[in-house]
Amino acid sequence: MHDACRATEFQTEFETVKCLETRSLLTYSDITRDGRVSMMSGSGKKVVTTRWWWVRHAPVRNDGGNIYGQSDIACDTSDTYVFNAVAKVLPRHAVWYSSNLMRTHQTAEAIWAAGFPKPASMKWEADLAEQNLGKWQGMNRAEFVASRPVGTSWFADINEPAPGGESFMDLYNRTRRTIERINNEAAGQDIIAVAHGGTIKAAVGLALGDLPEQGLAFDIDNVSVTRLDYFASPERSVWRLPMVNQQPWIADDAHAAMHQPAGPEVKKLA
Template sequence: MSNEAAPFVAQHAVPTGVVATRWWWVRHAPVREDGGCIYGQTDIGCDTSDRIIFEAVGKILPRGAVWYASNLKRTHQTADAIWSAGFPKPPSLQQEAALAEQHLGEWQGLNRAAFFASRPAAVGSYWFAPIDDPAPGGESFLDLYNRVRGAIERINTEHAGKDVIAVAHGGTIKAAIGLALGNQPEKGLAFTIDNCSVTRLDHLASADHSGWRVPMVNQQPWIAGASPNAMHQPAGPEIATASKLA
């Protein structure tokens, strides 16, 4: 008999007659090669060198799930790191461009600190701009929200009753939270989504009703298993400042 502990999967009761589609959102690993600049949909890589983080993430993800990632390589690299750390590799990873980060247009490539210093304080925005203010040549957060909502609704129909693991981006996950909170995109912006964190959102549907349940947001499973003197976190500039949002 194997001594390996069974993977932990949070369980929540589902009423009779209700179909639960469980979303497990994973934000990509930290980006180190941005040079302090806004990257948005720029297709740059991420740092997947800390195996302990990906082992911990894999322990709380369900087996047998449908896997999605955006079309940006940092999400694919993060998925590969989870599998390389011991999680059974799924038959396929479906790329979904609608789950990509917000396209920040002409802001991409600008120095992040200088950009925020030049912007008026927008209490209640918690993002690059108010939700309906698009970047020049790019998208607003509301644009991002609408495309993410469309993808979620389609996937809920295609994979009703299944576990869906989606490796995505901070803005994407904030949009998904806004949807779960009653189609209020501005509410999603109030949440912090750290690199490699796991957010669980359950879509519940019956014959005459549908809605969402939020079991956990920004869960960082590597912290729970670390000793006080050895906290394995995706340290570095990606989470060192609140301004690094994309």
């Protein structure tokens, strides 16, 4: 009975899949008992669903108002209400990944401390780190934003590298390579990836159809959850975006302090 209910749930969910406003023709067929999700297309070929649960790290409070990029700086995980809420929505039996920077590790530890079963391991992926902003790191954020063209949605044009650092496209390309590799390594599983605002925006751009600049249009708040589902078959693959920047704690106004810009923000256009 339990498996039948799960089948109904996944069928309902999957049959509403849209990717870039195109309705998927794939339908639910089977769910294996080890937690991997597999389906069959209309032609009878297996479709494997890999679900990414991205979590942005907790807020950095000791940056002095400066740009920190890839600086290995600690974050504030003191708001247990927030982590309790996030721990409740993440899937058990997932494989865990993070960047190599301590703020992602501290965020994961806070989720586990909130009652989420600690996994046996969490893989560190340097290519999921925030953009290397080179000489811009350490500069006053407000002054930097004021120096950029009106309407700028990131630190610079996506192809412009920071002096001594990376461009957003550099970040996007390494993030895409890592996602594609993990999609093969952990095919059919739930993946929890604790990462950074820029990294998650890059992942959203990939899911939108390899449109990196479009990912920059999304806010990614601290400790927010973004879920991206990858459907793969021998014939084709599609992405679905069930939720972006989900904040399970926002029912309580007392916990509205998780908004820390993942890059310059547009406050006004003129």
